[in-house]
Amino acid sequence: MSEATLKTGHVTGVNGNLVSVEFHTSVIQNEVAFVQVADGARLKSEVIRVRGKEADLQVFEATNGIKVGDAVEFTGALLSVELGPGLLTQVFDGLQNPLPRLAEESLFLKRGTYIYPLDDKKEWEYTPTAKVGDEVFGSDEVGWVPEGIFHHKIMVPFGWLGVWKITWVIAPGKYSIRTTVAKAVNESGEEREIKMVQAWPVRVPISTYREKLLPVEPMVTQVRSIDTFFPVAKGGTFCTPGPFGAGKTVLQHALSQRSEADIVIVAAVGERAGEVVEILQEFPVLEDPRTGRKLIDRTIIICNTSSMPVASRESSIYTSVTLAEYYRQMGLNVLLLADSTSRWAQALREESGRLEEIPGEEAFPAYLESLVASFYERAGLVRLNNGEKGSITICGAVSPAGGNFEEPVTQATLKVVGSFLALSRDRANARRYPAIHPLESWSKYKSTVALEQVAYARQILKNGNEIEQMMKVIGEEGTPNSDFVTYLKSEFLDAVYLQQDTFDSVDSACTAERQEYVFKKLNQILKKEFTFGDKAAARMYFAGLRQIFIDWNYSAWNSPQFAENEKLLDAKLAEA
């Protein structure tokens, strides 16, 4: 973005966080502006509508104290994030301010305080890979630095059009991110500098890759009911709608810890601050079993909780996905967890209401669907220009009003995701966690276990449910014994496989290998013919079987205890 001469304006009206400004020269839609308040604060804002000589700005802060006539400066730059080494392990707000460094100044989030997101003093061990004379395009690698275990590529700025010829490269060594590491010239002779850091406007997808591919390879989450029944692919999208109390956040936390992704971006969008704090405090100490390093080393947290200003909540979702795209460009698999997209939609609704736009369903703006779709479309598996693959998997939590999935945000989301994990209040009330409903949920991706086994298990669940409904009408005594056993089987399957203890270190992490092994055994049980004298005996038998199976789930993979419990299980099976 070029440095235009300073453009100014003055405030003409205030309505909530929407400020009307008369501008003196020109403005750009979505450019960043600062409102100068009498108490000295400069409030960051974004142009969201222009009418005649007036621009409407959404202010990313509380608007108390703004007066008519207050000065406004326009920056000429779209709302952007800084991309470079040092993003990992950080905690940002929706505008990429590092929260821990803000905390050094005040306990409270004082408005008008903005801090550069990256550490520009820290020196990185830089190794150039491009040579003078090389022809490069936007997003091609010119060098790299180690960031934790990752090979952090320094790339030609994504926005550079056409072909560039490298004219100069820096020698290997330790440099800070603002150092020019290479220079390049384009066909018309313009020379530009490449630094370790570049800015990118958040609302524009980074699209300098060769092609988008079909996501097929499963992304293992270690949550049994997801991986086996409702799998997610690397580069896929899925959503977890559910009423409050159904365990959305606990599930998201489990995903953020156990998923087999290189980078995890946790976006807390308009949700409780307390939940983020758990991540903030636990990730630096929890070990990532895949790498042996700490979980925080592969994590970025974007935190714009519910009490933080609503406009930056709206932008935080774009900030998160832009950071995800940046790491995808390095050939990594990124998982973005957005909790909750409904809060984002509500932020849009608040803004739309203040703009006095004609409301759509439930007063959400008419363009809600297209915005939801274009957000999820930023996920995907891509082949990069250098032939490598990178992916972004997006999981959006949805918080439907009243737990009713018919509402606009859930419906708009269902149209564009590849897997739907319906969280059910009934299951949560019965403490059947994770509360993913086995009959309502669906997935278009490929399971980690054999398809035929999944289909059989699903049929048992379906039949069991029908029999249960029937039993409510005709009673237990009127149900044939064979049906009753099917019902017990489906309850058994639910108890020992669908339900999983997130707070137990063994049970919470079920690898693909273990799932395959255990599910095979489970299938044998489901397929086995049982005959019992009466229903009480059947119930008693399955209760015992369940007990052993649960103990088996709690024993570490391939430990002596695991083998022992399996023997007990086989013995119990031989009984019947």
Add this chain to the structure above:
Amino acid sequence: MRKIYHRIIQISGNVITLEADNVANGELAEVRSGDLSSLAQVIRLNGSRVSLQVFAGARGISTDSEVRFLGRQMQVAATTDLLGRIFTGNGAPRDGGPALTDNMVEIGGPSVNPACRIIPRKMIRTGIPMIDIFNTLVESQKLPIFSIPGEPYNQLLARIAMQAEVDVIVLGGMGLKYDDYLSFKNALDEQGALARAVMFVHTAADPTVECTLVPDMALATAEYFAVQEHKRVLCLLTDMTNFADSLKEIAITMEQIPSNRGYPGDLYSQLASRYEKAVQFKGENGGSITILAVTTMPGDDVTHPVPDNTGYITEGQFYLSGGHIEPFGSLSRLKQNVNKDTREDHRTLMDTMIRLFAQYRDTLEKQAMGFRMSAWDEKLLKYGRLFEEGMMSLKVNIPLEAALDRGWKILAECFEPAETGVKTDLIKKFWPTAKQDDAE
């Protein structure tokens, strides 16, 4: 030096509009009309037109009322003199005591930086098993009590306030019936707790706008005690549905587009900015704010916008129905932080008892439909009865450990160990072996 304005150009609901300059968004003004005088707050600026919300209501305001801008935002006195005092929603004394004017701080301040928060790990014991075992209350938690009108929610609130170990109690009453206000006051007085309490009370007879100020006044006060005085503060708010209804009234007056059943589109943000004031600060003597807020559910409908939005904001909820805390739907999201350190059987017992109680409820349904009860059903029926008497009744007042022991006893009286689905090692340790304490 401040100008006095005399020409009001619009009066609509409780909002007046006049032409004025050099006015800041959110600024307070004093409106005088004859003998009437009220505070008002700027809620919208449009060119030289300024819209103000009049706290005492616009009734009786004349077009030539005097309006004087005060050059400051709404404030509350941050001083320990607050203790033992009772105020109205806009901070005027309700108890006949002197007005407090020292060390004024703005209300509705910014939220705490999430990076400054810590994971709350201190349990608040209440002596109520449905809370202590099943939905443990944790210091700095924000929890609503969802209730149908008519349930004893204010009594429950008062009981928790008395029994919980906290330093300061801040009560924010919104649309409170006058008798409820008096019974709160008497309850605190009887237990000698009034001296460590501050009350901001808006009664049902007071102007609507004042109702919307109560949570901010109460929470700013709580924040002062927690941050400056390092106190453990329990903030009680009742009833948040009245607060939301006041917001609705004002939003409609301002011709905002309603989103759901007439409530403004920012209801979630409005509620969240209040509830998120609940916090635990770092350090040995770091203070904390715990929020318990009554939310009455119109028509016992949890999907009504107020309880619904609240549920997404708070860290769980207590459902009050039929005079007891309902095991289903009630939830404390922070219980995991504390119930692993109480006793090793706490979590398992909690899950098992609730799961079995769910089956008991199913059996009750079957029984109501006239089905023959199987042996298993009979066991469940017995269990359900014992659970309701020994755990759910609000009359029960025993410490957590005694309640856990009672839980195992109830299980042993009704079931074989394998029927409970409890891990074998816990069964070995806690299952009461002698069954002689059965009746007969």
